[in-house]
Amino acid sequence: xxxxxxxxxxxxxxxxxxxxxxxxxxxxxxxxxxxxxxxxxxxxxxxxxxxxxxxxxxxxxxxxxxxxxxxxxxxxxxxxxxxxxxxxxxxxxxxxxxxxxxxxxxxxxxxxxxxxxxxxxxxxxxxxxxxxxxxxxxxxxxxxxxxxxxxxxxxxxxxxxxxxxxxxxxxxxxxxxxxxxxxxxxxxxxxxxxxxxxxxxxxxxxxxxxxxxxxxxxxxxxxxxxxxxxxxxxxxxxxxxxxxxxxxxxxxxxxxxxxxxxxxxxxxxxxxxxxxxxxxxxxxxxxxxxxxxxxxxx
Amino acid sequence: xxxxxxxxxxxxxxxxxxxxxxxxxxxxxxxxxxxxxxxxxxxxxxxxxxxxxxxxxxxxxxxxxxxxxxxxxxxxxxxxxxxxxxxxxxxxxxxxxxxxxxxxxxxxxxxxxxxxxxxxxxxxxxxxxxxxxxxxxxxxxxxxxxxxxxxxxxxxxxxxxxxxxxxxxxxxxxxxxxxxxxxxxxxxxxxxxxxxxxxxxxxxxxxxxxxxxxxxxxxxxxxxxxxxxxxxxxxxxxxxxxxxxxxxxxxxxxxxxxxxxxxxxxxxxxxxxxxxxxxxxxxxxxxxxxxxxxxxxxxxxxxxxxxxxxxxxxxxxxxxxxxxxxxxxxxxxxxxxxxxxxxxxxxxxxxxxxxxxxxxxxxxxxxxxxx
Numbered sequence: 001x002x003x004x005x006x007x008x009x010x011x012x013x014x015x016x017x018x019x020x021x022x023x024x025x026x027x028x029x030x031x032x033x034x035x036x037x038x039x040x041x042x043x044x045x046x047x048x049x050x051x052x053x054x055x056x057x058x059x060x061x062x063x064x065x066x067x068x069x070x071x072x073x074x075x076x077x078x079x080x081x082x083x084x085x086x087x088x089x090x091x092x093x094x095x096x097x098x099x100x101x102x103x104x105x106x107x108x109x110x111x112x113x114x115x116x117x118x119x120x121x122x123x124x125x126x127x128x129x130x131x132x133x134x135x136x137x138x139x140x141x142x143x144x145x146x147x148x149x150x151x152x153x154x155x156x157x158x159x160x161x162x163x164x165x166x167x168x169x170x171x172x173x174x175x176x177x178x179x180x181x182x183x184x185x186x187x188x189x190x191x192x193x194x195x196x197x198x199x200x201x202x203x204x205x206x207x208x209x210x211x212x213x214x215x216x217x218x219x220x221x222x223x224x225x226x227x228x229x230x231x232x233x234x235x236x237x238x239x240x241x242x243x244x245x246x247x248x249x250x251x252x253x254x255x256x257x258x259x260x261x262x263x264x265x266x267x268x269x270x271x272x273x274x275x276x277x278x279x280x281x282x283x284x285x286x287x288x289x290x291x292x293x294x295x296x297x298x
Numbered sequence: 299x300x301x302x303x304x305x306x307x308x309x310x311x312x313x314x315x316x317x318x319x320x321x322x323x324x325x326x327x328x329x330x331x332x333x334x335x336x337x338x339x340x341x342x343x344x345x346x347x348x349x350x351x352x353x354x355x356x357x358x359x360x361x362x363x364x365x366x367x368x369x370x371x372x373x374x375x376x377x378x379x380x381x382x383x384x385x386x387x388x389x390x391x392x393x394x395x396x397x398x399x400x401x402x403x404x405x406x407x408x409x410x411x412x413x414x415x416x417x418x419x420x421x422x423x424x425x426x427x428x429x430x431x432x433x434x435x436x437x438x439x440x441x442x443x444x445x446x447x448x449x450x451x452x453x454x455x456x457x458x459x460x461x462x463x464x465x466x467x468x469x470x471x472x473x474x475x476x477x478x479x480x481x482x483x484x485x486x487x488x489x490x491x492x493x494x495x496x497x498x499x500x501x502x503x504x505x506x507x508x509x510x511x512x513x514x515x516x517x518x519x520x521x522x523x524x525x526x527x528x529x530x531x532x533x534x535x536x537x538x539x540x541x542x543x544x545x546x547x548x549x550x551x552x553x554x555x556x557x558x559x560x561x562x563x564x565x566x567x568x569x570x571x572x573x574x575x576x577x578x579x580x581x582x583x584x585x586x587x588x589x590x591x592x593x594x595x596x597x598x599x600x601x602x603x604x605x606x607x608x609x610x611x612x613x614x615x616x617x618x619x620x621x622x623x624x625x626x627x628x629x630x631x632x633x634x635x636x637x638x639x640x641x642x643x644x645x646x647x648x649x650x651x652x653x654x655x656x657x658x659x660x661x662x663x664x665x666x667x668x669x
Contacts, residue, residue, distance in 0.1 A: 191352050192385035196399035196446075197373035206398070210389035 047266035070263035080251035090248035101166035109174020117182040134172030157239035309358035336507035378447035386431040528665035575668030587658035593634035603655035
């Protein structure tokens with residue numbers, strides 16, 4: 001008999017056991033995936049049903065007839081209090097808040113991280129610790145002082161005010177991300193660049209920023225999700241016309257009188273969640289890569 | 299007299315209350331290869347960073363080509379540096395790495411290209427120019443790092459343990475290449491290493507440091523044959539110098555050296571040259587330093603300085619070219635460098651020939667040299 005057959009016979013019981021374990025693993029994963037997908041499924045099917053069908057049919061049943069009118073209503077016709085313009089204007093408010101706030105907090109965080117990790121100065125550790133502390137300050141604590149500050153600055157209730165709040169609140173996180181990423185870069189790189197004649201900003205721009213793609217992705221996803229999903233700051237520091245989509249969604253769901261339009265509510269909720277979902281789908285794999293990038297030296 | 303390319307006078311460097319460099323005075327002429335050597339933590343890299351301007355000095359002066367360097371930023375010192383980790387810019391290609399400095403200094407593209415070509419040819423990195431540092435081997439990265447320094451054509455090159463991240467074989471190759479470069483370019487170089495073999499092979503001048511203090515400055519030959527103190531004696535050379543406690547008695551022109559032994563008679567040797575630190579008739583405790591190659595097999599044509607004694611062998615280590623034989627003298631382990639064909643087993647006795655013409659003598663408590 002050849003050796004190969006012998007090895008085959010030896011391996012067989014192990015192989016069977018392995019396959020069984022693997023099957024169990026997949027079954028478990030599929031089960032959990034289904035469990036977590038269930039709410040989304042209910043939301044999607046409900047948003048595609050007519051009100052009649054929602055009232056008579058089952059929660060989990062597929063729509064007998066696909067009816068997309070709820071989506072149209074949610075986008076441009078649903079009432080938030082006295083106005084009936086749908087989510088559309090608030091969606092754009094959220095975009096106007098999130099995009100600049102993400103951009104500014106990411107740039108500032110990168111810069112802070114660069115200074116704290118590569119240009120140690122007296123007290124740089126204390127400053128970093130204080131910024132880190134900022135990550136753990138609960139939202140509720142800042143609301144009153146922030147309201148006063150925004151009033152004094154003359155940007156209370158404006159989009160600018162909300163951008164300001166999100167930049168300040170996000171700075172602790174973005175600084176932490178970039179600092180931890182840059183700390184693994186040997187200080188010799190800065191020394192080499194100094195001898196090459198590059199200055200403080202040139203080194204940041206030419207050496208550090210090009211290195212930062214993975215951590216930029218992480219920071220952008222994190223900040224975008226935080227800012228887009230924020231409700232408390234949005235409801236506290238906005239006024240009619242500057243409310244973000246989360247506040248508008250709440251108003252649509254809570255302020256309808258008469259018949260509750262579940263299909264419109266569901267469609268509106270999906271619309272409000274869509275951008276963050278999209279960000280994860282598009283950049284998710286970079287997110288994981290970026291999270292582990294700090295530990296793997298290039 | 300020419301202006302020294304680098305002169306350091308009375309340099310002190312403190313971190314808070316800790317003095318890391320004390321009273322450093324060194325000068326090198328153009329074309330010299332200065333090696334700073336010492337155990338880790340001796341301040342050699344700090345000194346190099348001070349020369350580069352990457353660390354501020356506490357007091358004293360650094361002149362490069364006669365120009366005072368206090369308050370001058372690294373880029374204006376006309377230096378180039380090669381780092382231990384190579385410190386290549388990870389996102390730039392090899393070509394961009396090499397030309398980055400010229401680009402920053404605003405040198406025109408044509409000059410950049412011609413300098414790049416020149417250096418790439420010299421270091422044989424032409425096929426690598428479009429790769430990123432991540433795609434290079436250790437030796438290739440090392441060459442690129444040197445290329446980045448070479449294009450600058452500086453007054454002074456600074457090397458910070460450039461070979462310590464390479465494997466043994468490559469290290470020897472690169473060592474030779476650095477030596478060749480020094481000859482062809484006639485460059486002035488300051489080189490930091492903890493490897494005493496690198497120091498011996500590369501340097502025209504060696505500075506041995508310990509605890510932030512210069513122990514000795516000299517040519518490799520001076521450092522090896524006339525170490526200024528016991529630290530230098532034991533740090534330089536491999537296997538290191540045997541340092542044996544002994545009693546010295548000066549009479550007439552020579553000195554009698556008596557070494558106690560665990561078993562048998564004390565070993566009595568005579569150094570006909572005398573020891574300058576011991577007056578005639580004086581008797582005192584000393585430490586005698588003998589390199590392994592000065593304790594060998596007895597040969598027929600021995601000079602008057604060579605004396606033979608029978609000693610018990612503890613360990614035998616054949617290396618191929620030599621056989622190192624260990625014995626005990628004066629309570630210390632002694633290594634002798636014997637011929638490769640020496641056949642002896644541990645526990646046996648054999649004749650050792652001691653050549654005192656190359657011996658160093660030290661004061662036991664201070665470690666200073668006597669002769």
